[in-house]
Amino acid sequence: MACLITLPIWSDPFIVYLIILSCIATIAALGLNILTGLTGQISLGHAAFFAIGAYCTAIASHRFDMPFWICLPASAFLSAFIGLLLGLPCLRLKGLYLAMATMSFGVVVEYVVITWDKVTYGVRGISVPTLSLFGYPLDSNNKIYYFLLAVVVVMVIGGTNLVRTRVGRAFVAIRDKDVAAEAIGIELTKYKVMAFTISSLYAGLAGGLYAYVMNYIHPEHFTFLLSIQYLAMIIVGGLGTILGSIIGAVFIVITPEIIKSLTQVLALLIPGMANKYNEEWNVAAFGLLIILFLMFEPKGLFGIWSRIKMCFKNWPFTY
Amino acid sequence: MHGEFLFFIQIFSSGIAVGCLYALIALGFVLILKATGILNFAQGEIIMLSAYICYFLMTAFHFPFLLAALSTCILAGFLGIVMERVVFRPMLGEPIFAVVMVTIGLSILLRSVTGIIFGQDNLIFPTPFSKETVKVAGIVLSQTQIWIIISIVALIILFFIFFKYSRLGLAMRGTADDQQVAWLMGISVKRIFALILGVSFITAAIAGIFLANLVMINLSLSMIAISAFPAIILGGLESIPGAIIGGLVIGVVENLAGGYLDQMIGGGVKDVTPFVVLFLMLMFKPYGLFGKEEIERV
Numbered sequence: 001m002a003c004l005i006t007l008p009i010w011s012d013p014f015i016v017y018l019i020i021l022s023c024i025a026t027i028a029a030l031g032l033n034i035l036t037g038l039t040g041q042i043s044l045g046h047a048a049f050f051a052i053g054a055y056c057t058a059i060a061s062h063r064f065d066m067p068f069w070i071c072l073p074a075s076a077f078l079s080a081f082i083g084l085l086l087g088l089p090c091l092r093l094k095g096l097y098l099a100m101a102t103m104s105f106g107v108v109v110e111y112v113v114i115t116w117d118k119v120t121y122g123v124r125g126i127s128v129p130t131l132s133l134f135g136y137p138l139d140s141n142n143k144i145y146y147f148l149l150a151v152v153v154v155m156v157i158g159g160t161n162l163v164r165t166r167v168g169r170a171f172v173a174i175r176d177k178d179v180a181a182e183a184i185g186i187e188l189t190k191y192k193v194m195a196f197t198i199s200s201l202y203a204g205l206a207g208g209l210y211a212y213v214m215n216y217i218h219p220e221h222f223t224f225l226l227s228i229q230y231l232a233m234i235i236v237g238g239l240g241t242i243l244g245s246i247i248g249a250v251f252i253v254i255t256p257e258i259i260k261s262l263t264q265v266l267a268l269l270i271p272g273m274a275n276k277y278n279e280e281w282n283v284a285a286f287g288l289l290i291i292l293f294l295m296f297e298p299k300g301l302f303g304i305w306s307r308i309k310m311c312f313k314n315w316p317f318t319y
Numbered sequence: 320m321h322g323e324f325l326f327f328i329q330i331f332s333s334g335i336a337v338g339c340l341y342a343l344i345a346l347g348f349v350l351i352l353k354a355t356g357i358l359n360f361a362q363g364e365i366i367m368l369s370a371y372i373c374y375f376l377m378t379a380f381h382f383p384f385l386l387a388a389l390s391t392c393i394l395a396g397f398l399g400i401v402m403e404r405v406v407f408r409p410m411l412g413e414p415i416f417a418v419v420m421v422t423i424g425l426s427i428l429l430r431s432v433t434g435i436i437f438g439q440d441n442l443i444f445p446t447p448f449s450k451e452t453v454k455v456a457g458i459v460l461s462q463t464q465i466w467i468i469i470s471i472v473a474l475i476i477l478f479f480i481f482f483k484y485s486r487l488g489l490a491m492r493g494t495a496d497d498q499q500v501a502w503l504m505g506i507s508v509k510r511i512f513a514l515i516l517g518v519s520f521i522t523a524a525i526a527g528i529f530l531a532n533l534v535m536i537n538l539s540l541s542m543i544a545i546s547a548f549p550a551i552i553l554g555g556l557e558s559i560p561g562a563i564i565g566g567l568v569i570g571v572v573e574n575l576a577g578g579y580l581d582q583m584i585g586g587g588v589k590d591v592t593p594f595v596v597l598f599l600m601l602m603f604k605p606y607g608l609f610g611k612e613e614i615e616r617v
Contacts, residue, residue, distance in 0.1 A: 290424030
């Protein structure tokens with residue numbers, strides 16, 4: 001924790017940038033993990049809520065010049081409200097059907113963002129003014145870094161608390177066997193809609209932060225592939241666990257950079273490889289990662305971490 | 320008034336042509352779904368890959384069209400068998416979420432590998448069908464569209480005969496119905512799965528080859544399979560005739576919406592219509608027109 005706080009002092013600006021991106025991804029992944037990992041509702045439309053949050057912040061700050069303490073909560077609450085609206089009709093859908101419904105929701109939102117250009121400026125994109133905290137502009141990456149770190153800590157603590165309370169346990173019950181959950185008195189409607197709302201709140205907040213960090217948003221940032229990326233984060237990290245979301249988000253954000261460096265290293269060893277690096281390799285590796293993790297390590301990185309912890313705890317015995 | 324009606328019939332007929340394509344794609348999905356319970360998100364990528372392979376065979380090796388098409392189908396079938404062994408069989412007992420994600424991961428992998436091998440540009444397929452159009456009772460249809468309708472109708476009839484009367488078709492239907500009983504009766508379930516995947520990939524290949532004739536070959540061809548999801552839901556997830564009818568309906572509705580609403584809302588209505596239809600279907604009739612309602616037992 002101490003090294004995280006002092007990070008900008010001793011490390012590369014590029015690493016600071018990566019951690020900023022990971023923070024935003026963590027918040028969004030946390031939201032998705034609450035919905036999909038804890039409550040078992042598969043959502044392929046998470047990027048849509050991210051987009052709603054980002055555009056809300058962008059429009060509010062660019063067109064109406066609202067300060068951040070209106071924009072960010074507005075994004076979060078607008079996103080949460082739309083999540084509530086989506087959760088209601090999706091109540092009786094499960095598994096494959098729910099995945100398709102959320103996916104189609106994602107596509108429709110993408111379409112609306114591109115076509116409703118009176119409000120969203122369509123494919124021209126919106127440039128977002130720099131975040132300023134009550135008059136103190138966060139114009140350097142380091143300042144943004146500390147702000148985001150604070151926000152992430154707050155959201156993670158919120159998430160951890162959620163898991164431990166009654167609401168969290170209700171979510172897990174719904175995931176495990178919702179018919180039985182209803183039988184013991186958990187109102188499915190209330191808790192399922194609550195899961196959608198909370199998850200979209202996280203995503204909307206992450207989207208708003210993304211708009212401020214990037215200073216420019218464009219419909220191409222919010223495609224179906226982004227939803228898949230968030231799903232990959234929670235699968236690779238560990239479904240249903242808070243720590244898993246964090247690990248997964250960091251991993252997925254860092255992997256493209258690792259691949260880039262790997263190809264550069266390989267370029268030194270194998271001549272002729274130097275020009276072969278292609279953006280597409282990231283995507284290919286990404287797809288491969290998903291497949292491999294699901295086939296061989298369904299509990300994700302969190303599962304590996306638990307095993308390591310267990311191994312240390314039980315040493316020298318194996319169980 | 321006559322002009323309006325003609326406009327409607329024109330869009331309707333183009334819709335039928337596209338609908339036949341959707342029907343074939345939906346058929347591919349439902350085949351795998353019926354047998355293994357897995358929704359293969361990578362089907363779109365197989366369609367795209369076959370288009371690319373056919374193009375490659377025709378331009379690099381100068382195969383004539385029929386030979387290239389046939390080779391692509393055989394390759395696709397072979398890929399299906401390999402895919403079953405490598406990806407689907409290890410995932411057989413897993414929860415559905417995991418399997419869906421594996422197919423999504425596979426689709427991403429296939430798409431980017433195709434992009435790496437063939438590049439990101441649009442390619443124009445050397446189509447064997449002439450560009451001239453045929454006028455049938457006032458409706459203008461291109462030769463490609465007519466061939467699509469004829470071939471796909473013939474294919475569907477062939478499939479129907481195959482499934483109903485051949486031994487292999489019977490074995491496939493039995494396996495799709497109840498795996499355990501089929502296994503007890505001596506049907507090699509593993510082999511049937513591989514064959515079903517192969518057949519499904521062959522239908523995807525045929526759809527891909529036809530698609531290549533209609534539009535430019537591009538990495539985004541894989542999106543058409545996702546547009547076919549509403550067709551599967553409309554027909555009910557496990558019903559083959561339902562999938563075919565669903566495909567036709569979606570093709571027609573998509574074209575009608577595009578033709579009439581494009582002027583009001585601005586472009587791109589055609590692309591989003593299937594998803595709106597999908598969402599509405601899922602709200603009101605998730606089991607589709609012909610599907611079996613799933614009764615969950617505790």
